[in-house]
Amino acid sequence: MKKAFNRAKVATPLWESILSRDQDLTGIFNRLGTPVIIKPCVSGGSMGIGIKNVVKNEKELKVQVEKMFDGYRGWNLSADGVIAESFIAGREFTVFITGSYFNKDEAVIYMPVERVFHKSLPVNERFLSFDRLWEIYEDETAMPNEENFYDYALPEQSIIGYIKKLVGMHM
Template sequence: MKTAEAIRLLKPYTIWVLAPHLESEDPNIQHYYDFTQSIKEYTAVFAELELEWKWQPVTMNDYKKVISDIATSNTGKTPLVLNLCDGDEVNGTPGVSVIHELDKHQLIYTGSDVHFYNLTTSKIPMKKAFDKAGVSTAAWRVITGKKGSTRGICERVGTPLIIKPAVSGGSMGVSVKNVVNNEEELLARVEELNNGYHGWNLLADGLFVEQYITGPEFTTFITGSFDDPTYCKVYEPVHRVFHHSLPDNEKFLSFDRLWEIYDNETPMPENENFYEYTSVAPALIPDLKKLSLEAYAACGGKGYTRIDIRMDQNTGKLYMLEANAQCGLSEDENYTSIGAILKVSGVSFTSVIAEILRDALRRSVTRNKPARKTKRKQPSKPAVAVK
């Protein structure tokens, strides 16, 4: 979306950026919710778009008042909410409740609707949606709390397995120890995950295992809504290339290495990057985009999403890992893969934020359209074409 067009379209609006806030004394949790970089980026974006805006932290304790105040604000312009809240609400960070409240006040907002958010917050309903729609995804099983629920699971799914918390943002609870090759390793790691992480509950919707796909990893980005294909756009995919020193069973986004915390894992040699992004072979791009759209549609995707995909290095088959509603947005690839995707796509951060805001405006027209009243049946009249 061109800047001049965006300036004209968005001029009647004041942008409220809702950002999740969590009070914590734990430095690892504080690091995870540090938005210093985001504030700098949005300051530049809205200066370029010549928009009035406000950065508004929101918690589980004050989200209702914050949203009510936005709805009744008197700035002379219509409020348009850029909703960055992505919490699971189990551990105190706001998420779907914010969307419910925005709907209640009939505010215009970006990002996921309630359905897409709920379906992707827990990976279990998301995996079920992939299976139902026939989207290619790795074999998987839920680990229940029942005694013996892990018995035979390695044989049924196929090793190596990777254990994942069903509810986990930013790879929370995902370690190199999560890749296991037998039931003994599986049971030991499950017991550790049951204890949580720095007081953070990792069992909000339980655990599941899926077959660990050995091979390259790709990520894509989609803006728009699955049921509005004219404006639903898949950007150029990127290849996430993990450091060459890592064995295959450590080439994935573990929490320690992703966030450079290193409680239990080691940094890369010579302090090199954990991974780099490169462009994708042209012949593979159509298949990655097609699988991404299939997954987005299977989940009822709205707003925008980041899609993660693996390719089996032996067969070349692509497997959907997950769709991330309310994924992190940044032009800096050191913070999120979206930055790398925008770079290879030749799209500025300002342009993509404008596109996300425009999607919110399009959706609001449909969402707030009054229901048509049922009328008494009248005699038929000649049809009139609507232009």
């Protein structure tokens, strides 16, 4: 997806591929900035994504890269490599798309929505982590008073228009 964004000239955070656990990552924070988020190239349901993936130094980076290449409960998180990406704290938007990969005319693109994360979360934890999404809490904590991790909201019209343009959405 990152390569497709780059080819289409869609603004995306700086990133690098990590193709092996032994790859020399010297200078990565100079190239990408701090912090960096480490994540699988291919993931569904936030598999392999957690708050510890946001790293601020070489030691944390090495630990997370090792975890990616070790996998999770039998899941291979590094089949297509791993991404190191500049971490940007901010709002999160999503667009649900259904249809056929082979026939773009069958695609149905739904209204963009914003994920509004629980106000108790620090800004660097306001993203869709596996632990909190699936409420397993191995490494992360639940929300206070059993409140939702996030809720959906319609973004402002200007943002909806921008997202529609970005994904080539015709409604």
